[in-house]
Amino acid sequence: MSEAPKVPAAPPADDESQGVSRRSFLHTAGCAAVAAALTGCGHLSTEEFLQRNFRELDKKELGEIIARLEKEYTAKFHKKVTVAATPPMPGVVFGYALDLSRCIGCRRCVYACVKENNQSRIPQIQWIRVLQMDKEEGVSLLHADPYYDPPLVPQEGHFYMPVQCHQCKNPPCVKVCPVKATWQEPDGITVVDYNWCIGCRYCMAACPYGARRFNWGEPHLPPEEINPVTEYLGNRPRPKGVVEKCTFCIQRTRKGRYPACVEICPTGSRKFGNLLDPGSEIRYVIENKRVFLFKEELNTQPKFFYFYGV
Amino acid sequence: MPRDEARRWGLSGGLRLVMAAALTLLAPALRAADPPGAAPVAGAKEAPGDVDSNQIQVPPPPFSEGIFPCTQCHDGKTVKLNTTRRKLVDMHDDIVLNHGPNRWCLDCHSAEHRDQLHLVDGELIDFSKSYLLCGQCHGDKLRDWKVGVHGKRTGYWNGQKQYLLCVNCHNPHSPHFKPLKPLPPPVPPDQIMAPEGGAP
Ligand code: SF4
Ligand code: SF4
Numbered sequence: 001m002s003e004a005p006k007v008p009a010a011p012p013a014d015d016e017s018q019g020v021s022r023r024s025f026l027h028t029a030g031c032a033a034v035a036a037a038l039t040g041c042g043h044l045s046t047e048e049f050l051q052r053n054f055r056e057l058d059k060k061e062l063g064e065i066i067a068r069l070e071k072e073y074t075a076k077f078h079k080k081v082t083v084a085a086t087p088p089m090p091g092v093v094f095g096y097a098l099d100l101s102r103c104i105g106c107r108r109c110v111y112a113c114v115k116e117n118n119q120s121r122i123p124q125i126q127w128i129r130v131l132q133m134d135k136e137e138g139v140s141l142l143h144a145d146p147y148y149d150p151p152l153v154p155q156e157g158h159f160y161m162p163v164q165c166h167q168c169k170n171p172p173c174v175k176v177c178p179v180k181a182t183w184q185e186p187d188g189i190t191v192v193d194y195n196w197c198i199g200c201r202y203c204m205a206a207c208p209y210g211a212r213r214f215n216w217g218e219p220h221l222p223p224e225e226i227n228p229v230t231e232y233l234g235n236r237p238r239p240k241g242v243v244e245k246c247t248f249c250i251q252r253t254r255k256g257r258y259p260a261c262v263e264i265c266p267t268g269s270r271k272f273g274n275l276l277d278p279g280s281e282i283r284y285v286i287e288n289k290r291v292f293l294f295k296e297e298l299n300t301q302p303k304f305f306y307f308y309g310v
Numbered sequence: 311m312p313r314d315e316a317r318r319w320g321l322s323g324g325l326r327l328v329m330a331a332a333l334t335l336l337a338p339a340l341r342a343a344d345p346p347g348a349a350p351v352a353g354a355k356e357a358p359g360d361v362d363s364n365q366i367q368v369p370p371p372p373f374s375e376g377i378f379p380c381t382q383c384h385d386g387k388t389v390k391l392n393t394t395r396r397k398l399v400d401m402h403d404d405i406v407l408n409h410g411p412n413r414w415c416l417d418c419h420s421a422e423h424r425d426q427l428h429l430v431d432g433e434l435i436d437f438s439k440s441y442l443l444c445g446q447c448h449g450d451k452l453r454d455w456k457v458g459v460h461g462k463r464t465g466y467w468n469g470q471k472q473y474l475l476c477v478n479c480h481n482p483h484s485p486h487f488k489p490l491k492p493l494p495p496p497v498p499p500d501q502i503m504a505p506e507g508g509a510p
Contacts, residue, residue, distance in 0.1 A: 003448050041321065077385065098314060104384060104487070104489070104490060105492060106490045106491075106492050106493065107495075108493060109492075110493065110496075111363045112491050123495045123502045124496065129496065146496060147495040147496065148492070148495065149492065149494070149500065150492070152488060152489040152490065152491060152492075153490060153491075153492045154489065168468060216502070237355070251367035252343065253467065256466040256467060256468045256469050257465070257466055257467070258463065258467050262462075262463075262464075263460065263462075263464045266462075266490065267462075267478070267479075267487065268461045268463075268474075268479070270458065271458070272467055273467045274467065274468065275470075277468075280467075281457055281458040281459055281463070284457045284458075284459055285459055288458070288459075305315035309361055309459065309460060310381060
């Protein structure tokens, strides 16, 4: 759909002339009409339609886009919404570990994530899925139930396995994206440029962990519930028709904070830190505990580890 | 600490466990990339047996309002010292001791220094250091807790962190982690337009 005008080899970030000429050409051709015709979305603004891939933007363009988004969100949610593009920290690759011997399946993490990351309430989108499994069967997707709802957890004979994006080092989702709208950042977080995603959902088919979610409908997020501190590649409000997923709370972790799911978990099952730091708790877990990788045989090389703390 | 605070930490108002107020603990060094503003706070005291270097502020431990110091009553006059192992009546009778066989109060609480706890060797410790007491039997947990792997940390993965004490999650008199009501399950795909918890 919107591929046609994006195809000409993207100009280097500082090549104004080419950008301008394309811009003026489209203006002459009646840009809005062309945009509407090509994308099938009448409400895309000229700027939005002409925006390039996040990784090709220069400082000035990025600044303009962020200003535009902040204005749009602030008007929509009736409160000041900020959009940052915090760069990755040098010398940091994030890792996550979840203690299967402690998780009780209370789903506090699911809802803390929804709130922190501005997931749509209706239609419901949740990045974390907690699977109830049989102790007798071990980790088996044939015996996994995400819809368990007893009065109290944990239930006798069961254990609980929350699943979210594993931030694979070898991510199949990135490989299949036909427009490079999703990629892995230097700190190991796989992100989505929601303004570039065309909604083909190839990545969802490719992800072996079911970690990606699609905005089938217009996301509904009550203004009083929005988290106004957002990141371009993270928790900013998403439009209909794009894919989203866990980013290890990029808007928090790139500023040194723990992800929201780590902080809410009442059992302390969730561990997070810098894999490159030998003194980090995540390294302690990997070096001293029984650790396993989910679907290790697929060679996705997750940076999300399950372990047994006891 | 106000009562609702005590409740928030999951211990009943009737629980007569008394803890010292805000404390400062220690944890292992782990700074690879300290961002500005996340520098560890200086000035915390180290206790023998602790890991050094990064100071960690602990949220106030759970207590019942007005219960501490214990010497308000246990001053040797109002309540006379009685070291006989017995079932308590009148006071503290709401405490259910369900923590290993044959325990009783003075195994952990000091008889002579009521506002403190004591280790098996008789060493007195403040309530703020109760993890040392727990660690006498649960040494593996204490070791993991010190490095931030048992228990919960909040704050900065590359800077200042907050810890919970053992007793913030485990009632020391009945330490098994209490079951919780789970939050609602996800909406099944066929009801995806419905609010959480299924069709209205
Ligand atoms: S909040 Fe913690 S204990 Fe509860 S489901 Fe999530 S990981 Fe498990
Ligand atoms: S878990 Fe799925 S979405 Fe996340 S990086 Fe791996 S393949 Fe991609």
